[in-house]
Amino acid sequence: MNYGPLLTLVLIGAVFYLLLIAPQRRRQRQLQAMTAKLEPGAQVMTTAGLYATVREVLDDEVHLEVAPGVVSRYAKGAIARLIPPPEPPGELPDGEEESGQPGDGEASTEGPGAPTEP
Numbered sequence: 001m002n003y004g005p006l007l008t009l010v011l012i013g014a015v016f017y018l019l020l021i022a023p024q025r026r027r028q029r030q031l032q033a034m035t036a037k038l039e040p041g042a043q044v045m046t047t048a049g050l051y052a053t054v055r056e057v058l059d060d061e062v063h064l065e066v067a068p069g070v071v072s073r074y075a076k077g078a079i080a081r082l083i084p085p086p087e088p089p090g091e092l093p094d095g096e097e098e099s100g101q102p103g104d105g106e107a108s109t110e111g112p113g114a115p116t117e118p
Helices: 005-037
Strands: 041-045 052-056 061-069 070-075 079-081
Touching: 005 079, 041 061
Parallel strands: none
Antiparallel strands: 041 052, 041 079, 052 061, 061 070
């Protein structure tokens, strides 16, 4: 018996699963975990690109404050990602040290574009 066509069909099915179905399931699980962590005060971005603050979380919807005093109702599925809170000034991320190099918030007086003396 010739198993070539059957083997090809099984191989195409495996590639289809690995390239399309598995990544989609992984994204769906990550999205469900993220929406489960929603809490009032969190900064979020919706699938439409709207940045807002979570005011209330219900079973399948969230109330988002899109401007001071303006609260809109959205489906939980419309939340694309959580926005991490900004780091306070003066604190560096773990493992980083102050280098004192230009570009670290200090002005450089050397190099192209630097003022020249007459």
